[in-house]
Amino acid sequence: MASMHKSIEVNVPVKVAYNQWTQFEDFPSFMENIVEVSQVDDSHVHWHAEIAGKHKEWDTEIVEQVPDQRIAWRTMAGPENHGIVSFEPVGGDRTRVSVDIEYQPETTMEKVGEMLGMVSSNVEEDLENFRDFIESRGHETGAWRGEIH
Incomplete structure (x- = not known):
């Protein structure tokens, strides 16, 4: 299993950053390799990505969600991965968004990409x-304030 930690500070209050992150179907707007995301229900999400010209699909389950603090997930089907996105106020209207991911590169190309740091670079770019x-918006496109434990 490979792992990574990335974080970034954003100039919005923690509630705004968290609320936007709960809008999974908007992820293609800022995640380069994500083609489509479908929220099946409160705790299940279907992902479709195109990575290096190859289509990948997987299903995740949100295993923990605490408003303004964290969202944790794991795959149910498809490429194995799990992780946590956490949200921390850092003063004023600034928030630190941190992503911790563990994943299993499957193909030789994915293993080479991992060794070259391509996955880490992609996550960093997605956070930027x-x-x-x-x-640029200054406010979220929607919000889901429910909890999952």
Whole structure:
């Protein structure tokens, strides 16, 4: 299993950053390789990505969700991964968004990409795109404030 930790500070209050992150179907707006995300129900999400010209699909289950603090997930079907996105106020209207992911590279190309740091770079770029997306809007596109334990 490979793992990574990335974080970024965004110039919006923690509630705004968290609320936007709960809008999974908006992820293609700021995640480069994500083609489509479908929220099946409160705790299940279907993902479709195109990575290096190859289509991948997987299903995740949200195993913990605490408003303004964290969202944790694990795969149910497809490429194995799990992780946590956490949200921390850092003063004023700034928030630190941190992503911790563990994943299993499947193909030789994915293993080489991992060794070259491509996955880590993609996550870092996605976080930068998230920052630009939410800061340019100044408010979230929606919110889900439920809890999952």
